[in-house]
Amino acid sequence: MMFSLENITNSIHEWLYANLNATLALIIEFAIIGVLVIGLFAALGLVLIMMERKVSSWMQLRLGPNRVGPGGMFQTVADTIKLIVKEGMTPDRVDKLLFNLAPFIVMVIAMVVMAPIMFAKGFQIWDINIGVLFVLAVSSISVIGILIAGWASNNKYSLLGAMRSGAQIVSYELSAGLSVLAIVVLSGGLRMSTIIDAQQTGWWLFKGHIPAIIAFVIFIIAVTAETNRAPFDLAEAESELTGGFHTEYSGMKFALFFLAEYVNIFVVCAIGATLFLGGWMPFHIGNWQAFNHVMDYIPSSIWFFGKTFLLIFIIMWFRWTFPRLRIDQLLQLEWKYLLPISMFNLLLATVVAIAGWHF
Secondary structure (H helix, E strand, C coil), X not given: CCCCCHHHHHHHHXXXXXXXXXXXXXXXXXXXXXXXXXXXXXXXXXXXXXXXHHHHHHHCXXXXXXXXXXXXXXXXXXXXXXXXXXCCCCCCCCCHHHHHHHHHHHHHXXXXXXXXXXXXXXXXXXXXXXXXXXXXXXXXXXXXXHHHHHHXXXXXXXXXXXXXXXXXXXXXXXXXXXXXXXXXXXXXXCCHHHHHHCCCCCCHHHHCHHHHHHHHHHHHHHHHHHCCCCCCCHHHCHHHHCCHHHCCCCHHHHHHHHHHHHHHHHHHHHHHHHHHCCCCCCCCCCCCHHHHHHHHCCCHHHHHHHHHHHHHHHHHHHHCCCCCCCHHHXXXXXXXXXXXXXXXXXXXXXHHHHHCCCC
């Protein structure tokens, strides 16, 4: 039987409801989930920033962080402590309420998007029946936090960065959404568990034929742009806009923006792993019973995080490979190329699903 965290969550749930009244048990479950999500965020921040530095040094044939801790592993811990103790400055003539609220809006939205993601078999915060739609809807709100930050900063560079980011995110959401819809059509459901179950005999990237491959390529490009990652980092272009929409932020407020960027990278890659690579589902090949049985011995959580970090590595690879685009090139890529291709691909995926041409 495949190793699963489902038994642990079920045991905690049953014990709470057996020993406490329903309302108190539910509140405690919410508190446990909140603590786990915050802990995951902290761990992701440390791991992904170190991964970014090591990947960039490997790409550029240099050492990277190598002083603090063994192999420089504690460099991100030192940087985190620096940001925590650093004074948070609030410039004159800013809208103080919105200025202080913006980083929390961005961070909270990143936390809420985590809800439908299946981290392992039976290990999920909320298996909502519109999981994919929920992710697309909630993640699109993050642009509001960025626009608030840029406007409330009373800084022309911040406002320009926020406007660029808004145009970029809204534009590329269209292609990302259509790519996701192609997999929804093939799977026949919006629920995350339904999409994963549809990949028991093979991941959609392999068994979905041409529509799935096109959707995967467009999805990776679009989410790289949505998360303001190079070569689409026009909103934070240091040579043009100083620091972009978070120019005026320092201390923990800047740290929240910085952390939210990396958490969003994890979230979009987790969605990509779920849709195209089977999520926690092991790699199975048709009726190869012996091979499939061996794959089942690898814990589902390792499958999920392995696939997610593979996609994160690809996005980091982009940063150190391609030069930054101009704003007109960025929007031209979306509206003239990716969006028409995505619309045609959705039609193609529909034909494949109706005709039953996928494996």
